[in-house]
Amino acid sequence: MQLPEDQNGPHLNGKHLRPESLMMSYGYNPEWSEMAVKAPIYQTSTFVFKNAEEGKAFFELAYGLREKHAEEQLGLIYSRLNNPDLEILENRLRFWDGAEEAAVFASGMAAISTTLLALLKPGDLILHSEPIYGGSDYYIKNILPKFGVKSMGFRANTPIEEVEQMLEESGMADKLAMVYLETPANPTNHLVDIEACAAMARKHSTADKKVVVAVDNTFLGPVFSHPLKHGADLVLYSATKYIGGHSDLIAGACAGPADLMKQVKGMRTFMGSMASPWTGWMLMRSLETLKIRMECQARGAEVVAAYLKEHPKVDKIYFLGYLQDNPQQQAIYDKQCKAAGSMISFDIKGGEKEAFTFLNNLKLIKLAVSLGGTESLAEHPASMTHSDICLADRAVMGIGEGMIRISVGVEHPEDIISDIAQALEKVTVPAEAEV
Secondary structure: OOOOEEOOEEEEOOEEOOHHHHOOOOOOOHHHHOOOOOOOOOOOOEOOOOOHHHHHHHHHHHOOOOOOOOOOOOOOOEOOOOOHHHHHHHHHHHHHHOOOEEEEEOOHHHHHHHHHHHHOOOOOEEEEEEOOOHHHHHHHHHHHHHHOOEEEEEEOOOOHHHHHHHHHHHOOHHHEEEEEEEOOOOOOOOOOOHHHHHHHHHHOOOOOOOOEEEEEOOOOHHHHOOHHHHOOOEEEEEOHHHHHOOOOOOOEEEEEOHHHHHHHHHHHHHHOOEOOHHHHHHHHHHHOOHHHHHHHHHHHHHHHHHHHHHOOOEEEEEOOOOOOOOHHHHHHHHHHOOOOOOEEEEEEOOOHHHHHHHHHOOOOOEEOOOOOOOOOEEEOOOOOOOOOOOHHHHHHHOOOOOEEEEEOOOOOHHHHHHHHHHHHHOOOOOHHHHO
C-alpha cells in the first residue's frame, strides 16, 4: 500500500516522513519486480515500447517537442535518457535538500561541468569562491575560457561588501551569470555566506537573466547543510564522498528547481554524463545509511580535532568546531550548518618534509585522496588534490606546504588518535618552526 503524498512528499498521520525514512523504499513498487523488497539493477540499455505511438509520445516529451498533458508521464526510452534505478535514486536524493528534482552523474566533475555548460554561455562571468576543489578550479579557470566564459575569484571569508566592490570595479558586473560557491571550502573549511551571495545574485538579475547561485556542498553533505534553504538555486555533490560513502564508486549529483534541472538534465542527455544503473543501485544502498554514517564520523572528528588542537607539533587547525575566535565565520556556521562534519585540516610545524614524514608513517589511516568514506583518509593538498593551482594562488588561499587534510571515518576515534600520535612522534620539527 502506498503512502498518501503531496508536493512535499509522503505523509503519515498528518506528518511528512523524514528523509532517512524515505531512503528505504520511496519511489519503488515491489510489484514491478516479483515483489522484491529492494529495487533490482535495471542493467539494460534500451526499453521496449508497447506500440509506435507510445514511442513517439515518449520522445516528444524527452526532447521537449511539446508539453506534458495532465497526468502524463515520460516513459522509459534508453538508459542515456532515463533508467529506473536512476529515477528512483533521484526521487529519493532530492528529499535531503528539499529540491524539486535531482540528477545523478558519472562523477562529481561530470555534475559540475555539465551544470556549468548548461547554464553559462560565451560572454558570461562566473564569480566563484576560493579555495575550491582543484578539479573545479582548473575547469573554471582553464576550460570555461575556451567557451568564452570568464571567471573571477574571491576568498571564501571575504565580506560580501568587498566582493560587491570587486565585482563593480571589474567592469563585468553586467555579465554576471552565476555565483559558484564551495562551502565549506576544500581544504581550509572556510565558510561562505550563502544568503548574502544569493542577495547579491538577485541584485544583479534582470527580467531577462537570472543570476544562478550554485553551491558545492560536498564537505558537509546533504545531512549537515542545506544550501537551497538559504537562497541557493542549485546544490552540487561529489556523490563519491558521503552519499556513496564506501570508497567503491564514482558519482556526482545536482539538485534544484524543476526549471533549472530541466536544462541540466537536457545537457546531461547530450553529454552522456549520467551515472550507470549499477552505480545508481549502489547509491540507493548507501543512502539508507547516510545519516548514521555521517553522524558517527562527525562525533569521531570532534574527538580527533580536540587532540590535534593541543598537539605541540600542530601549528594551526582548520575545523568547523573551532570558530569561536572568528565571529564572522561562527555567525555563518550558526546560520547554515547543522554540525561541524568530519573534515579536518591542520598545518604541521615545518613544511612538506614534515608533512610527508607524518603521512608516510600512518598505519591505520590510509594515505589517499577523496573523503567521506567509512575509512579514515589523509592527504597533502598542496602536492595532491590542489597541485594544479599555482603556488602563488595556493599561498593566498592558505594551502601551505605543511597542510594535511584528514577525512575521519567510522573507526573508533581513540584508535585514529593512536595512529596520529605515533606518526607525529616520527616528525622532527625544525628549530625555526618551534619559535
